[in-house]
Structure formats: C-alpha cells, structure tokens
Amino acid sequence: MASPSELCLNTNFSISFPSTSGVKDPFKLKNFSLPLTSMASEPIPSKVVCTLFDRSPKRISVSTTDPNFTGYVNDVEKGMVKNGFFTSNDDVPATFGSSGRLLDRHFVIGVLKFCSNERCIELGRRYHALIIKSGVNVDQFVGTSLVDMYAKCGDMGSAIRLVIQMPCLDVATCNCLISGYTKNRLFDEAFSFFMKFDGMGIRPNHYTYTTMLAVCGSFSAIDKGKQLHAQIVKMQYLSETAVGNALLTMYSKCGMMEDAESLFNSLVKRNVVSWSAIINGFKHHRDFEKALRLICLMREDGIDPNEYTFSIALSSCASMKNLDIGCMFHAQVLKKGMALGDFVGTTIVDMYSGLGEAGDAEKQLKEMGKSASSASWNAHIAGFVHNEKAEEAIGAFVDMVKNDKACDEFTYSIILKACSSLPSLATCEQIHSRMIKAKFESNMHVGSSLIEAYNKCGSVEDAERVFSKNSSADVVSWNSMIKAYSQNGHPTKALALFQKMFEEGIRPTNSTFLAVLSACSHSGLVQEGQKLFESMAREYNIPPEETHYSCMVDLLGRAGQLENALDFIKNLPIKPTAPIWRPLLAACRCHNNLQMAEFIAKQILELDPNDATVYVTLSNMYTEAGQCTDAEKQRKLMTVKDVAKEPGCSWIEMNNKIYRFFSHDKSCPEMPRVYQKLKQVMQQIENKGYTLNAKEDNVALYHSEKLAVCFGLINLTARKRIRVFKNLRVCPDCHSFMNYLSTIVDKEIVLRDNYRFHHFKQGCCSCGDFW
Structure with a gap:
C-alpha cells in the first residue's frame, strides 16, 4: 500500500474503494477512482476529495482501526494546497473535520500559507473557524501563520487582535505584523509597533531591519533610516549581506547617493544585489553614465550582471538616448541567453520603442513569441505614443489583441492617450466598449484617461457620462x-x-x-x-508655477487689459520665461497693439531665438498696419536664421481613417470636389454677410480647416456633427467662416485648434467669439 508521501508525489496513484452491490450512486460504483493526474491538467476543488471520502461505503473516522486515514486526508489536501488546486474561496470543504476527522498542525500551517500567498481571506477565515472547532493546538507556529494570513490579506484588525491574544510573542510573529502594516501602506503604524520591540523583550532580526528599511525608502524617511542604520551597526547586523543591500536601497531611494556610495565601499561582502542596488540608485537619480561605469567595475570585481542589472543598463541607455551602447548591452544579453525572458525582453522592447526604433522593438517581440507578456506589448505601444505615432500605437494594440494578450489598466491608459493625440472618436468608442466588457470602465486610473480622451475628441457629453458613472473618481x-x-x-x-x-x-x-x-x-x-x-x-x-502665470497673462490679455498683463509679468517673483510672454504677444495681435507687440517679441526672441510664431505674428501685424516693408523684413529674417513655421494642418476622421489637409492642398483625389464645395458655400455665406479680408484673399481662402470641413460636408452627409482638428490656432477669418457656415448647413461643426474646442451651431460659437 502506498505511503501518504507517495500518494502526493506519485501522479499515477489513484484512490480506490470496495464496491457495494445494488447501489447506483456513482460514488459507490466498483473500484471508483480519482487519479491525481487529473489534478495536474484541471483544478479539482478540495470538496470533491472530501466528498469522495465522506461517501465511501465505509465511513471512516478517527476511531476506526485504520490509523492512516487522517494522514491520507491531510496529505491529499496538502498536495492540493502545494500545487494550487484550491480554485476559489468556496473550495473549503464544509464537511471537513466532520465525522470525527482531525486536522494536524502541519496541514493547518500549509493551508494558511496558501491563503496568504493567494490572498484568499474568506478561505482563511473558514479554516480559522474550523481550527477552533476541531480543537487544533494553536501554538506559536499556527498563531504566526494566522497573523501572516490576515495581515497579507489586508485584515489588519484581525491580525492585531490575534497578536494581542497570543500569550507569548516571538520575532517571527512581530515581523508578520510589521510586514502587514507595510504592505497596507500603514507606515506610521509599522514604525510605532517596531518601537515597542524593546519593551516587549523582542530582539529584531535581519528580516525585521530589511522590512523597516524598505519602509523608510518608500516613505523617504531618511531620519528614521539613519536611526535604523545606527541600530544595525550596534546589533552587528551590517555583515548580513541582505541588511547591507537594504541599507543601500534605502539611501538610494531617499536621494542620499553620497551616503549610499560610502556604505557600498565599506561593505565587506558585495554580491550582485549590492551592485544592482547602487547602480539602480544612480540610474534613478539620472546619473546614467555613472550607472553604466559601475557595471564595468562590477565585472572587474568578478560579479556577473543578472537580469535585473541588464534591465537597469538598457533602461539607462533609453534615458540617455544612446542607441549604440544600448545595442552593445543587447548583444551581451543575447550572449547570456537572457533576451527571450519576459523581464529583460520587455526592457529591450521598451528601449527600442523609446528610441523610436519600432522595427527592432517589433523584432524583439516576435523573437520572444509566446513568452512576450502584456508588459512587453505595453512597452511597444507606449514607445509609439511617446514618439507621437498614434496611428502606429493603435495598430500595435490591435496586434496585441490578435495575439490574445490580456489588456491591463496600463494598456488602456496608454492606448487612450493615442486616441487623444489623433484624436479619433470612433477608436475611442471601440476601446471604451472593450473596457466595459473587461470591467475596466470603473477603474479609477483608466476612467480619468477615458474622460481625457473623450475631451480631446470633442465629445464632452461622453466625458460627462463616464465621469458620472465613476463613483470612485x-x-x-x-x-x-x-x-x-x-x-x-x-x-x-x-x-x-x-x-x-x-x-x-x-x-x-x-x-x-x-x-x-x-x-x-x-x-x-x-x-x-x-x-x-x-x-x-x-x-x-x-x-x-510657470503655467499658472502664463494662464493669468492670457486671462488679462484676452480681456484687453494689456497694460495690466505687462505689469503682472514685470512683478512676478520669477524671471519671466518665453511661455509667459507668448500669451501677451497673441493678445497684442488680437487687440492691434503693434508697439507693445514689438517690445514683447524682443523679450521672447532673447529667450528663444528660433520661435517662428514671433516672426509670423509680427509679419502679419505689419501687413495689417500697411507696413509691408517691415513685414517682408520679418520673413527674410526667418530665412536667414533658418527658422521655419510649422505648416498648418487639419484632419478629419471617416470610416476609421484619418484624412489630412494643408493650405492649398491638392494631394487628395477628391480635392476638385472639395474646392467646388468650398466655392459653393462661399457664395451662400457671402449672401449672409460674410466677407473675406482683402489682404488675406490668396491665403486664408484655402486654409486647411476650410478644406477639411468641405470634405466632411461631401462625405458625411448623414452625420449631425462634423469634427475637424487643427494643429495651430484658428485664424479670425476661418472662425468667422465657420460661424456663417453653421447657419446654412444642418450640422454642428466642431473645430479643435491647439488652444481649445469651438462648437459652431446656428451662427454661434461656444467660445462666444472670445478666443
């Protein structure tokens, strides 16, 4: 007969019971067996095993002559715990412990450990009740396991009550409570309890200090960290490599790199974790070159980098924008056979994506194959977004879904950012639909990204609906x-x-x-x-901050209070920057104050000599004032200084495709129809009173936003709303054009420039002609 240990280890072993004639219950059929091999391929709830024992022809209890029965039960259950076969919180056998069956302390500790690791608090509570009911001796080990289970599952109240009730505490139990405090971000409570160790007669061990130092690093509590350092020296724990590494990490996270480096140099034993901690510290504080130099010194010290070290190196190369060194580290990773692992592989994808090398990132993903995780795909998508390639990001997202990779909150946040930068309302709606199915709509972080995406798409109604549903906003x-x-x-x-x-x-x-x-x-x-x-x-x-000062200048300037805006800038507690001066220059253009505009332009060009908007604004103002010589001078200065104005571009979405237009554009096959439509509507709105500024006839008539709107009028006849997006600020003539156009078409025209949205309807704009 197989022993209990063989029962758990031998996957071909099956439990058999003698037959009982005339019984049709499947549990009582002849030689009914439950092979443990089935557990390896499909999770078997523990209550199945329990029911199997309960419904066997001979109901065996502790009082029977077979002394091994309880052992069989416990070993089967322990094997299931060890191999993760509890599939839900409902898998605790309700009949376990019935029929006189006893639990032993080893099984209890095993199942509580499982509950801790899997965060199955309901499972743990039911076993706790079963422990009390079965009369299991709650000794120090069982008590500590219970404390650990409740603390890791976030029920700190129950964990504390158990600690208070325990007649004798040891350092292991206290460490479990401190670990629970830290995992639940109760840092003050963790410190408070640690300070009571001495009064309770508890001597901290190396695990206590590594946990507390991690708290100090996360909380940037450098003063407390230094106090712990002093205690560690006094308690002679500094020789413990794990404690030294924890100290290094704490000083690094707190920004004390000189102290971290001094400690590192004083360590007697330095392993790969020690080197990685100091290297990551310099990387975290953006001293990338020193981080890479330390990797070279690490090798000279006879320590080989591990996956974490290489990940730091590759990430540093991405931050430095140094593709050459990044490729060198990639080659080393390949040589060591680490490139296909998820951790390093994802960092390689992230590096190439961040550096704009989409082809290399995609190649790495393909080489990783099925081992490429959602994090790897997220890095690829994020690289496209970072490099302002929104359409490619959406394409990568589609590929991710096709490859059956699970989308997490980061996936949705980053792809919504891509939708925002296009912007594409249709794509945003499709992503939103997927979020609802995946139950991510109520996620706090994704919800804010969704609101922002709908805002950038000009659908404030959809943004409102998302916001109103998000109760945890x-x-x-x-x-x-x-x-x-x-x-x-x-x-x-x-x-x-x-x-x-x-x-x-x-x-x-x-x-x-x-x-x-x-x-x-x-x-x-x-x-x-x-x-x-x-x-x-x-x-x-x-x-x-600078943005608030700039906004105040804009507030006063738009209202025509130019002198007040200038006084505001002169009295700022900081030196005015170009972004603070620019709104006032725009206001001078709106309110035709050429003299002040010349003064402000001088201030901006001293700070940013290549600001094309300054030359263009002055040129336009000189033209409007009839000073054509001065206007031409500004244009020539742009040529001499090699300053180029960003070309105006407008785009519109139709059938999940983006159509882009430039001033005087003739690239689109439909442009003859577009120009014909523009001529038609111009005649209609001129009859309504619209007039084009004679000085702008050859330019403003064919601005990109006019072409995009006419394209929409031709192709989107069924829509009640046409959305057009522009990369620059809408000019006064185009704003007037849209106002008049909205009186002759039965549609709302939504135009987003680089400042705000303009909703034109029945001759009125949402900005109140104040933009």
Missing part, C-alpha cells in the same frame, strides 16, 4: 472633467464642478487650478480668475 478625474468643460466652452459648468469638489472633500491640485483659470481665461471672467489665483497660495498652500 479621484482628483485626476475631477481635473479632467473640469478641463473638458473649460476647453469646450462651458465655463459655468467648470466652476460649478470646481465648487462641488470641496463639497465632496476632494482637495484641489495645481492642475485643478490650471483648469479653472483656463476656463476663466476663455470666457473673460477676469475677477473670478484673479480671486482663484490669489487663493492658491493663501488658502491651499499651492505655489503657482
């Missing part, structure tokens, strides 16, 4: 929704939502204030904007 989601209202011409809603934040107890951030200040700027709410700006530092202790 964080401050990022609130900021995104306020920004959506601000950019789509709903300043009242933006300010109302800002007020509601306080009612919900959500503290605003600097991004919140930027959104509401922008709302005030685009709607001429000068006093409200000034009050909000002043409240930032006074009431919320949020110091204004």
